[in-house]
Amino acid sequence: MSSNFHPDGTLFIVSGPSGAGKTTLINRVREQLEPLGITLYFSVSHTTRRPRAGEEDGCNYHFVTRDTFRAMIDGGEFLEWAHVHEQLYGTSKYEVVSRLDRGQDVIVDIDFQGARQIAQDEHLNERSLNVFIFPPTLDVLEQRLRDRGLNTEQEIETRMQKAIDEIDAGKDFYDYVIINDDLPEATECLKAAVIAKKLQTKTALESIARMAERFREERDGRITGKR
Ligand code: ADP
Ligand code: 5GP
Secondary structure (H helix, E strand, O other), rough: OOOOOOOOEEEEEEEEOOOOOOOHHHHHHHHHHHHHHHOOEEEEEEEEEOOOOOOOOOOOOOOOOOHHHHHHHHHEEEEEEEEEEEEEEEEEEEHHHHHOOOOOOEEOOOOOHHHHHHHHHHHHHHOOOEEEEEEOOOHHHHHHHHHHHHOOHHHHHHHHHHHHHHHHHHHHOOOOEEEOOOOHHHHHHHHHHHHHHHHHHHOOOHHHHHHHEEEHHHHHHHHHOOO
């Protein structure tokens, strides 16, 4: 059976304040889209921050020293990188671009500064979709950060301050904004955004040209067959 979704690789960028629910939504969407034939590869970022309890190197993040991170910046190894909450975070160019070039879809969870860098990259911009995840209110965001139990009071304070800046800074380059209040509803919204992008012609010019070529060959075969 042929798939409805075009086979070109697309980069899905999910960003938004820490605690808004990006990780939760990405995990649910990846799991629920797989049976429909959309596999989203999660790009594991590099960071200088320390692993939290339960986090694994190479799985949640590649945990590296500042020296290693700086050497990677100098070597042009990052697609984007940024200072976030006093630490460095970056997306590996190789990991993302090699997958996109093989026609695979990639999803990243990055902050708005990284999303803006990718939006300004004209080659990547047309192959990517920017989705911003909003909390319903700042109070809910604070509560989620507390309930998650991963951050100190000081870290929660920094994250709340950044959230306010982020909501303002991101508005110009996001394709979609999803308010993550009811989790099943927000999951459906993110799935819909991914599915819509995988049906969009603008990002699938090559595969549409190949499909047209196949149809022409099929038509010519029918004409020859009828003679
Ligand atoms: P982020 O990746 O954006 O930092 P998380 O996915 O870790 O956020 O979510 C932060 C906390 O909020 C987690 O404890 C998660 O279980 C919870 N959470 C996420 N979405 C919802 C929601 N819609 N309703 C209630 N709790 C949520
Ligand atoms: P945490 O340390 O809580 O896992 O993540 C903190 C913030 O860093 C989150 O907002 C997350 O989106 C962002 N982040 C994670 N990886 C990257 C990355 O590779 N680049 C950028 N710019 N931000 C990232």
